[in-house]
Amino acid sequence: MRRSNGIREVAKHAGVSSASVSRALNRPELVRPETLRRIRDAMSDLNFYPDAMARAFVTGSSKTVGSIVPTIDNSMFSEGINALQDTLVSRGYMLLLANSGYNLETEKEMVRALVSRGVDGLVLRGEKHDREIEDLLGKHRIPCVTVGRYDPAGGFPTIGVDNRKLGRIAMSHLIELGHHRIAQISAVTDQNDRAVDRVQGMAEACSAAGRSIMAARQVDYALENIRQTARELIDGSDGPPTAVCCSNDIIAYGVLFEAVRMGLSVPRDLSIIGIGNLDLSRHVVPGLTTVMIPTRRLWARAGEILIDLLCDRETVKHVEFDVELVVRDSTKSI
């Protein structure tokens, strides 16, 4: 299991000390060219590869960053993870990924697992986190940034957007279009502060306009359940809504698909708005009206900030990104 040729064998073979071999590996400029050559020859003679684990052990750095998302199997997260990944790799880091399954307890366990794998830093969704996480990370001096929710009062750096604003924009759009029968479908707000904020923003828009929501529901991210919820809403005893305000694009897809299956025409019979502007949103038919979140930029920036932190570089603490209404064909005036 263990490697046969260590730094000492190379040293002996090259007639130098192990320290010189180590230097040849890490700071070759400190070694006389002639010596360096001899060492390198010895290395290839002996087919030597430095043991990364010993290295990580002694330097205390694994050049690895951990991240935890509810699930990777969802464009809402995979777009961001992908961007984070690219940023990290371009800086010589790698991504150790974990799923929380929307569960704070699991998230905590995953943080432990990640920390115990020796990650140098962590990127978390900007949701509520278990208190213990802060302690653990503090104790291990592991920098952490959170993404998705801008919060100047956050303990960790937050790279995100104003989720209340997101909700307000979406709901206001529907109101301005003249809708009175507006239903709302949100992600489960239980352990998700972003969903809470969005719902709150939607409520603000309503009360500012003196309106009220016709019906409000919460769903998880399974299209199956989203569709069923949409069906119940449309078939409801109070009659169907003329518009539905969804707290994210995935939910909007579900509503869209179900509405069309039920024979409704979107946007003629039903207007639908999402939040997020996932890649798919401009391709589905009709194109989904939504509020754009620059997900990829968010995560890429989060990666950069984390690496700044890891290198003890000066960096910003909180970053807010702009969001923006994207009107397509799934909404129309009443």
Added chain:
Amino acid sequence: MRRSNGIREVAKHAGVSSASVSRALNRPELVRPETLRRIRDAMSDLNFYPDAMARAFVTGSSKTVGSIVPTIDNSMFSEGINALQDTLVSRGYMLLLANSGYNLETEKEMVRALVSRGVDGLVLRGEKHDREIEDLLGKHRIPCVTVGRYDPAGGFPTIGVDNRKLGRIAMSHLIELGHHRIAQISAVTDQNDRAVDRVQGMAEACSAAGRSIMAARQVDYALENIRQTARELIDGSDGPPTAVCCSNDIIAYGVLFEAVRMGLSVPRDLSIIGIGNLDLSRHVVPGLTTVMIPTRRLWARAGEILIDLLCDRETVKHVEFDVELVVRDSTKSI
């Protein structure tokens, strides 16, 4: 940077030797219950977590598995990665993820990066790989399994499906439905042996029926490009096809969206079949006819086999999973 509370502090605090603490950690059954309790108390008193890097260093195992996919930002891969992730975590392993960006050279670099991170094993897509990869993994004694393509002659264990069969089934369905004007859109076959196999399967089905394909195109996974290709095909000077056979579901979505946008009715004017049966396929309207690949089971099994290998357990070398036509509403007889 370095942890404050080590195994020695715990030992002192519990009034035992560090060896006992180590045993309490690794083989608690060898420690007297009373002693064990004292040690565990000491651990939580001192808020002790074993340093995984030291552990990995001394045991030679990082309890980490690496995987490389073209991009995570695509349901075709994220479904599998997610399943792999779950399997790994349930066995005490974690996933170190990398993207190849559809590039064999990058893949090789990522393998290096992963190996140098000390991964215990690797899961690769069953595509062509650089020869050097085998050497590198062999040298470091790092087990590797490939997923997606069943190939009893493969050097590494292969966990996958018969991609030719997939192509045959898809094309045959269209032929049996009576279509003569069939277009084909495939993923770029350049560095993708599965796409090659599927295209070949489609060709086999055609020649077996004495038919020929009306037009064949290749596209990457960007919906933008897929839609453009679909548009060209439909607007082509030879007149539109009555059916299009897509080498994966993502491509089928693109064709579906574009066809509907162009005012065609699916399946009345155009039949569309995909391959893969992604989650979304049963939700889009109309529901997508496709050939089911048990992606999650594939990747989960790959994870299990890899772990068997890591534990020096007996295990199978190659596993073929069944595939199956799933008829929904995007295809009809001419």
Added chain:
DNA sequence: GTGAAAGCGCTAACAA
């Protein structure tokens, strides 16, 4: 069942 002690392969002072 428990403790003492010897490393694992490498890095990083410090000395020369």
Added chain:
DNA sequence: TTGTTAGCGCTTTCAC
């Protein structure tokens, strides 16, 4: 510029 040396935190014989 190069060598000597002392660990990093843990696991693991081997005695007791």
